[in-house]
Amino acid sequence: MNASGSAPLGANSEVGQLRAVLLHRPGDELKRLTPRNNDQLLFDGLPWVDRAQEEHDAFADLLRSRGVEVLLLSDLLSETLGASGAARIQGIGAAVDPRKLGHTLAQELAAHLRRVPAPELSTILTAGMTFDELPVAANTASLVRRMHHGGDFVIDPLPNLLFTRDSSFWIGPRVAITSLALPARVRETSLTDIIYAHHPRFRGARRAYESHTAPVEGGDVLLLAPGVVAVGVGERTTPAGAEALARSVFEDELAHTVLVVPIAQARASMHLDTVCTMVDHDAVVMYPVIQDTLSAFTIHREDKGVSIRGADPFLAAAAEAMGIGKLRVIDTGLDNVTAEREQWDDGNNTLALAPGVVVAYERNVETNARLEASGIEVLRIAGSELGSGRGGPRCMSCPVARDPL
Numbered sequence: 001m002n003a004s005g006s007a008p009l010g011a012n013s014e015v016g017q018l019r020a021v022l023l024h025r026p027g028d029e030l031k032r033l034t035p036r037n038n039d040q041l042l043f044d045g046l047p048w049v050d051r052a053q054e055e056h057d058a059f060a061d062l063l064r065s066r067g068v069e070v071l072l073l074s075d076l077l078s079e080t081l082g083a084s085g086a087a088r089i090q091g092i093g094a095a096v097d098p099r100k101l102g103h104t105l106a107q108e109l110a111a112h113l114r115r116v117p118a119p120e121l122s123t124i125l126t127a128g129m130t131f132d133e134l135p136v137a138a139n140t141a142s143l144v145r146r147m148h149h150g151g152d153f154v155i156d157p158l159p160n161l162l163f164t165r166d167s168s169f170w171i172g173p174r175v176a177i178t179s180l181a182l183p184a185r186v187r188e189t190s191l192t193d194i195i196y197a198h199h200p201r202f203r204g205a206r207r208a209y210e211s212h213t214a215p216v217e218g219g220d221v222l223l224l225a226p227g228v229v230a231v232g233v234g235e236r237t238t239p240a241g242a243e244a245l246a247r248s249v250f251e252d253e254l255a256h257t258v259l260v261v262p263i264a265q266a267r268a269s270m271h272l273d274t275v276c277t278m279v280d281h282d283a284v285v286m287y288p289v290i291q292d293t294l295s296a297f298t299i300h301r302e303d304k305g306v307s308i309r310g311a312d313p314f315l316a317a318a319a320e321a322m323g324i325g326k327l328r329v330i331d332t333g334l335d336n337v338t339a340e341r342e343q344w345d346d347g348n349n350t351l352a353l354a355p356g357v358v359v360a361y362e363r364n365v366e367t368n369a370r371l372e373a374s375g376i377e378v379l380r381i382a383g384s385e386l387g388s389g390r391g392g393p394r395c396m397s398c399p400v401a402r403d404p405l
């Protein structure tokens with residue numbers, strides 16, 4: 001505990017006792033999803049929003065019942081926008097795009113947003129705004145306004161903010177603001193950026209991967225052990241992103257080894273954490289179909305520069321880097337069809353609260369049963385609505401404080 005009574009910020013593993021976590025309670029941004037835009041907005045269906053909120057509240061309550069402090073992104077964002085003029089300017093600047101709106105409308109909108117109270121601005125920055133919702137007089141000199149349909153977005157909604165894992169992550173005592181790959185998600189990091197820059201809770205927090213030159217998403221980053229990081233490269237994080245992250249964590253002495261793990265460039269495996277998460281300090285749960293084929297390039301920090309080895313089998317390379325004899329894979333032993341169904345429903349996407357204690361979606365009955373048979377405590381949550389965005393307990397959480405391993 002520090003002077004303010006809260007746990008020190010940071011995380012050096014996937015499984016150290018979880019003390020504080022950043023979640024985003026799904027809100028009005030999910031109500032923007034329609035059958036016309038859901039693909040582009042990376043949802044596989046239209047969630048029933050009230051039920052998604054109930055499911056999310058139950059997730060947050062479970063974490064609290066286990067002694068975890070839950071920070072909600074909307075609360076932090078309103079507090080940040082209320083306290084800092086610079087944060088407001090930055091948030092508005094990222095949301096109002098003159099290339100899309102033209103200068104006239106962009107200027108009017110930015111001027112309007114600067115006067116909006118912080119909680120309302122927080123909602124607009126997350127849920128977006130349509131042309132119909134624009135407050136400015138109808139006969140404005142904006143051609144853009146006249147030519148757009150009222151239901152079009154002036155500011156795009158951010159339904160994937162729910163997946164707080166991807167837009168920032170902590171490594172050691174530092175926080176990394178990521179660089180999201182797809183247009184539907186790029187603006188999310190403008191919000192995590194201002195929260196970590198201006199909210200008093202994070203005063204003094206230093207940054208990792210500051211250059212964020214190339215795409216790196218938090219769902220691809222696994223802290224296998226202190227000093228050892230795995231980075232998935234596939235649909236989201238690029239080879240250049242993994243390389244830049246490795247260089248940066250070496251320079252900041254946050255890691256000595258980075259394992260770069262190629263994963264299929266597919267919707268079902270958009271991040272490394274959709275196929276593999278840690279459930280104990282020496283154990284992972286993994287999509288069985290890839291168990292024997294997953295490989296890794298090992299980048300090692302040297303006195304001068306780096307060395308790159310591989311690709312080698314992932315499990316062996318990981319065990320070696322972690323300095324353990326063997327990285328256990330919880331053998332879910334599932335037939336291929338069940339395994340494929342449960343992988344799609346984020347059965348492999350668990351959030352560890354402590355070594356051997358994980359949160360998982362209840363619907364993945366078989367995977368959960370095998371985890372328990374291997375001695376892992378599984379805390380089940382409902383996710384019928386939450387899951388329609390293709391993200392499980394790990395994707396929906398950004399650990400802000402874990403006890404060091």
Ligand SMILES: NC(=[NH2+])NCCC[C@H](N)C(=O)O
Nearest residue numbers: 042163219271389390391395
């Ligand atoms: N870490 C994760 N697996 N996040 C899941 C993100 C899901 C989100 N709909 C997307 O496609 O980006």
